[in-house]
Amino acid sequence: MSGKRGALLWAVLSITGTIILGLPMLMPEQMQASPIDRTIFLPGDTTDGHYQIEIECDACHTERFSDKTSMQGACVECHAAELERVDDSHPRTKFTDPRNADRVELLDARWCITCHQEHRPEITSTMGLSLPEDYCYRCHENIAEERPTHVDLPFDSCSNSGCHNFHDNKALYEDFLVDHRADPDFREAAFVPLRDFKSIAVGREIASGEPLAPADHDAPRDLPDLDVWVEEWSVSGHADSGVNCRDCHAPEETAWVDKPKLAVCESCHSLEHEGFLASRHGMRIAAGLPKMTPGQARLPMHEEALDRSLDCNQCHGAHAYDTRFAAVDACLECHVDDHSESYAASPHAALWEKELAGEAPAGSGVSCATCHLPRIADPREPGRTRVAHNQNDFLRPRDKMIRSSCLECHGLAFSLDSLADPALVDTNFTGRSTVKVKSIHYATKLRWQLEGKPPPWSEADKGNE
Amino acid sequence: MKSENRNRVAVVGACAIGLLVLAACQPPASTEVVKTGVEPKVMADALHAVMEADRTVYTRNVINRLVKEAKVIKASEHWKDEPALPLPAQMFRMGAEMVAKKDAGFSYSLLSIWPINKQNTPRTDVEIEGLEYVAENKGSNFYAEEMLGEQKYFTAVYADTAIAPACVSCHNEHKDSPKVDFILGDVMGGVVLRIPIGS
Numbered sequence: 001m002s003g004k005r006g007a008l009l010w011a012v013l014s015i016t017g018t019i020i021l022g023l024p025m026l027m028p029e030q031m032q033a034s035p036i037d038r039t040i041f042l043p044g045d046t047t048d049g050h051y052q053i054e055i056e057c058d059a060c061h062t063e064r065f066s067d068k069t070s071m072q073g074a075c076v077e078c079h080a081a082e083l084e085r086v087d088d089s090h091p092r093t094k095f096t097d098p099r100n101a102d103r104v105e106l107l108d109a110r111w112c113i114t115c116h117q118e119h120r121p122e123i124t125s126t127m128g129l130s131l132p133e134d135y136c137y138r139c140h141e142n143i144a145e146e147r148p149t150h151v152d153l154p155f156d157s158c159s160n161s162g163c164h165n166f167h168d169n170k171a172l173y174e175d176f177l178v179d180h181r182a183d184p185d186f187r188e189a190a191f192v193p194l195r196d197f198k199s200i201a202v203g204r205e206i207a208s209g210e211p212l213a214p215a216d217h218d219a220p221r222d223l224p225d226l227d228v229w230v231e232e233w234s235v236s237g238h239a240d241s242g243v244n245c246r247d248c249h250a251p252e253e254t255a256w257v258d259k260p261k262l263a264v265c266e267s268c269h270s271l272e273h274e275g276f277l278a279s280r281h282g283m284r285i286a287a288g289l290p291k292m293t294p295g296q297a298r299l300p301m302h303e304e305a306l307d308r309s310l311d312c313n314q315c316h317g318a319h320a321y322d323t324r325f326a327a328v329d330a331c332l333e334c335h336v337d338d339h340s341e342s343y344a345a346s347p348h349a350a351l352w353e354k355e356l357a358g359e360a361p362a363g364s365g366v367s368c369a370t371c372h373l374p375r376i377a378d379p380r381e382p383g384r385t386r387v388a389h390n391q392n393d394f395l396r397p398r399d400k401m402i403r404s405s406c407l408e409c410h411g412l413a414f415s416l417d418s419l420a421d422p423a424l425v426d427t428n429f430t431g432r433s434t435v436k437v438k439s440i441h442y443a444t445k446l447r448w449q450l451e452g453k454p455p456p457w458s459e460a461d462k463g464n465e
Numbered sequence: 466m467k468s469e470n471r472n473r474v475a476v477v478g479a480c481a482i483g484l485l486v487l488a489a490c491q492p493p494a495s496t497e498v499v500k501t502g503v504e505p506k507v508m509a510d511a512l513h514a515v516m517e518a519d520r521t522v523y524t525r526n527v528i529n530r531l532v533k534e535a536k537v538i539k540a541s542e543h544w545k546d547e548p549a550l551p552l553p554a555q556m557f558r559m560g561a562e563m564v565a566k567k568d569a570g571f572s573y574s575l576l577s578i579w580p581i582n583k584q585n586t587p588r589t590d591v592e593i594e595g596l597e598y599v600a601e602n603k604g605s606n607f608y609a610e611e612m613l614g615e616q617k618y619f620t621a622v623y624a625d626t627a628i629a630p631a632c633v634s635c636h637n638e639h640k641d642s643p644k645v646d647f648i649l650g651d652v653m654g655g656v657v658l659r660i661p662i663g664s
Contacts, residue, residue: 087545093565097572098659099588101614146583146641175543450640 044119047128048298049392052280053287060118068111075112078278082393085379086168086400106138107131115166127396133160148449149442162399162420162437171402171412177443183411190409191363193375193385198241200268200384207242219245220256232319265312271378273312275389281310282389294334305334324356327367342428343368349428366409374404398425413440505619505660506608512571513623513658516557521628524553529629540631552635557656570660575625577654579644581636585654589613592657595622600652610662618659625654 038055046054053059060066060074083091094100095110108114117123117130124130136158144151158164164172201207214234219226233239238248248264250256266273277286284292295306308314315330316323328349332340343349348366355365372391378384388394394401398419406415417433418424424433448455503511528550532540541549551559557575565572576585578596587593595607599622607622627633627649636653637645647653 091562093562096565097574098613098616098618098661099574099592099657101616102588104614173543176546447640 042119045121046118047116047121047124049128049280050118051298052284052292052296053289056287056289059287068113071113072111075116079112083167085393086170088167089169090166103139107135132156135166136164147442147446149445162416162435163439163442165397165399168397168400171399171407171415172439174443174446177412177440178447180407180412181440181444183407183413185411185414187409187411191361192370192405192408194363195375195385195387197237197268200381201241201243203381204268206247206268207244210242212239212242212244217245219249229319232317236319236321237323271380271386272389276312279390279392281391285311297334300336301334302336308334324367327369327373328352331368331372338426339428340368342426342430346428346430371401371405374401376404413437416440505662506621508571509608509619509621509658509660510606512573513621513656516560516573516656517623519560520553520557523556524629524632528553529631533629533631533634540635553632571658573656573658575654576657577625579636579642580654581639581641583641587657591620592622595620595657596655598622599624599655603652613659616661617663619662621658623656623658624652625656627651627653 038057041057042054045051050060060071062074063070066074090109092110095104095108104110115131115135116128118128120130125133133156137155140158141155144153159166170176198207198209202209212234214230216239217230217233219229223229229245233245246256248260249258251260251264251267262273276282281292284290291309291311293306293310294301294308315326328343332343348370351360352365352367354360355362369387372394374388374394375385376388378386388404394404399416402412402415402419406419410418414433416437416439417435418429420437421433421435424431424435445455528540531538532550539547539549540552541547542552542555543549544551544555554575561573561575574585576587576592576596578587578600580586587596589611591609591611595609598607599605603624606624609620611618611620627636627647630649632653633647633649633651636642636647
C-alpha cells in the first residue's frame with residue numbers, strides 16, 4: 001500500500017470511528033434509540049451503587065466533558081439530602097474554609113470524586129471508596145495526644161473497626177457511646193414504631209378514617225371482575241382507613257379512571273415514591289431507563305425472578321397490597337444470598353412469625369423491611385411515622401442502621417458488635433458476635449478519666465466492657 | 466463581483482478587529498468594583514457587628530434566660546438528639562456553614578486558644594497571632610493579610626467574650642475544656658473573619 005493510500009485509509013477510518021463513537025456522547029437524546037450499546041464508552045466497571053444507571057451517562061456527566069463542579073452537582077443532586085439527614089461529619093464547607101487550605105492540598109475533600117472515583121474497580125473498596133483507608137490520618141495524625149486510648153492504634157483502623165465513619169457518625173459519637181454503654185442486649189419493650197397512614201388520609205381530608213365494609217364501595221356496578229377488586233380492597237388498609245374506590249379512581253368528582261396515574265398515589269405516598277426512585281430498585285426509572293430487573297443485579301437472585309420488572313406493584317398490589325408480603329416474601333422471592341437464605345431460621349424471623357400469628361404485639365416482629373426499609377419520622381410532618389423506601393440510606397456502612405432499627409430492640413454495644421461480624425451477618429444474626437468493637441470502652445474510659453473517677457469496670461474486665 | 470466580496474470581507478474583518486481592540490481596552494468590571502466598593506476592613510467590621518449582635522441576643526435572651534434563669538430547657542451540643550437548644554457556639558457555626566454554602570464572598574469561624582473541640586484551635590500564623598492579641602488587648606481587634614493556598618485574604622480577628630453566666634459555666638464544666646477558670650467578661654476565643662482580596 002502506497003503512503004498516500006495508507007494516509008487516506010487512516011483518515012477515513014479515523015473520521016468514521018470518531019463519528020460512530022462520538023455521536024452518542026454528543027447527541028445522547030437523538031441517539032437514545034440507537035442500536036449502539038453505550039456500555040462500550042464505560043472506561044471501567046461502575047461501582048455497586050451506580051451500575052444500574054451506568055448507560056445513562058448524563059445522570060452523572062451532566063455536561064459534555066464535565067468538570068469537577070458539574071460532577072459535584074450530580075453527586076449532590078442524589079446524595080445531599082442523606083448527608084443532611086445524618087449530620088455529615090465532614091461537610092464540604094469544612095474544606096472550603098480558607099483555614100484548611102493546607103489540608104485540602106493533602107486531601108481535597110471539597111469534591112466527592114476525590115475519594116469516590118468512578119470506573120476504577122481496581123482501586124475501589126466498599127462504599128465506592130477509591131482512597132487508601134488511611135485518609136483520616138491526613139488531618140487527625142495527632143489524635144492520640146487528646147485521646148490516649150488511641151496510642152498505637154493502626155493508622156488505617158479508624159474506619160474499618162466499627163468506630164468511625166467519614167460522613168455518618170450519628171450512632172458513633174463519643175457522648176452517645178457513653179450514654180448507651182450500659183444498654184441491655186435485649187430491650188424489654190422491643191417494638192418498632194407503627195405506621196399511621198390513617199391519620200394522614202384523615203388529616204388531608206382524603207378519607208373519613210372510619211373503616212368501610214365491602215358493601216360500602218362506590219365503584220361503578222358494571223366494572224368487570226368487580227367482586228375480585230372489592231374483596232381485595234375490603235381487607236386492605238385503604239378500606240380500613242375509609243379510602244373508597246372513587247378517592248383514587250375518580251378523585252374530586254372527576255371521571256372514573258380504571259388505572260389511576262401515579263400522581264394520585266403520590267397524593268398520600270409521595271415520600272415512599274421518592275424514596276423508591278432514589279433506591280437501587282427504582283433508580284433506573286428515575287434516570288429514564290427501563291425498570292430494574294433482578295437479572296441485572298450483582299447480588300445473587302432466584303433464577304425464576306430474573307425477568308421481573310421492579311416497580312411499586314412488584315411488592316405492593318394495587319388493591320391487595322399486603323405490607324406483610326412486601327416486608328418479607330417480596331424480598332425473598334428475588335434475593336438468594338446467604339443473609340437472605342438464613343432469614344427463615346433466624347431469631348428475627350421467629351419474632352415475625354409470632355407477630356403474623358397474632359401471638360405477639362404489632363411491631364414486635366422483625367422482617368427484612370424492619371432493618372432495610374425502616375420506620376422513620378416523617379421529615380415533612382413531624383410526629384408521623386413513615387416507611388423509608390430508599391434502602392441505600394440504611395445499608396452501608398452497616399452501622400447506619402443502628403439508630404433507625406437496631407436500637408429499637410437492642411443495646412448499642414450488642415448492635416455494634418453484631419454488625420461488625422460478617423459471619424454473623426451471613427447467618428442473619430443467628431448466634432452471637434465473635435467481634436468486640438472497642439469504641440464504647442474507649443469513650444467510657446476517657447470520660448471517667450476526665451472526671452477523675454476510676455473506670456466502671458475492674459482491670460480484669462478491661463476490654464470486655 | 467469578486468472584488469465586491471473581497472471588500473465586504475475586508476470591512477467585516479476590520480470591524481471585528483476593531484471590536485476586539487475595544488474589548489481589550491475596556492477595563493475589567495472587577496477593577497470598577499474595587500475602586501468603588503467597600504474597604505475590606507469596613508466590610509469586616511460591619512459583618513462582625515451583625516454577628517456579635519445576634520450572638521449576644523441569643524446568648525442573653527434565649528440561652529441564659531431559659532436555661533440558667535427560668536431553667537425550663539437545657540442547652541446541649543447534642544440538641545438534635547435531646548429536647549434541648551443549640552449552644553450559642555453551635556448557633557454561630559451553623560450560620561457560618563450556611564454562609565459558606567452560599568459562597569458569599571467571605572467566611573468566618575469561631576476559634577480559641579482554649580477550644581473544647583480541638584479542630585477549633587488556631588492553625589495559621591495570623592490566627593495564632595490574632596487570637597493572642599485580642600486576648601491580651603481587650604477591646605482591640607486584630608487585622609492582617611495572609612496567603613492561604615493560592616488566595617490572599619484580609620483577615621480580621623475579634624474577641625469573643627463571656628457575656629453571660631451560661632458561657633462561663635458551660636466552658637468551665639465541659640469535659641474537654643482545657644481552661645476551667647473563666648470568669649464573666651473574659652475573652653474566651655475569637656471570631657476570625659476572612660475576605661479574599663486581590664486575584
